[in-house]
Amino acid sequence: MFSILAKLNKLLLPSFTKQQLDLSKAKKWQMAIIGWRYYVTTRALGN
Secondary structure (H helix, E strand, O other): OHHHHHHHHHHHOOOOOOOOOOHHHOOHHHHHHHHHHHHHHHHHHHO
16 A cells, blocks of 8 residues: 555655755644655565
8 A cells, every 4th residue: 555655645745855855944734744754665675
């Protein structure tokens, strides 16, 4: 299930590393997306 979510995240959510976003200047919604992507990625790799 998490591998499917990871693929959807890659397609639908913005990549802040490609935009070179500074984490200290990130807005709350950007931090929420980063946290969600991290959570899904770690769960997908753990399966």
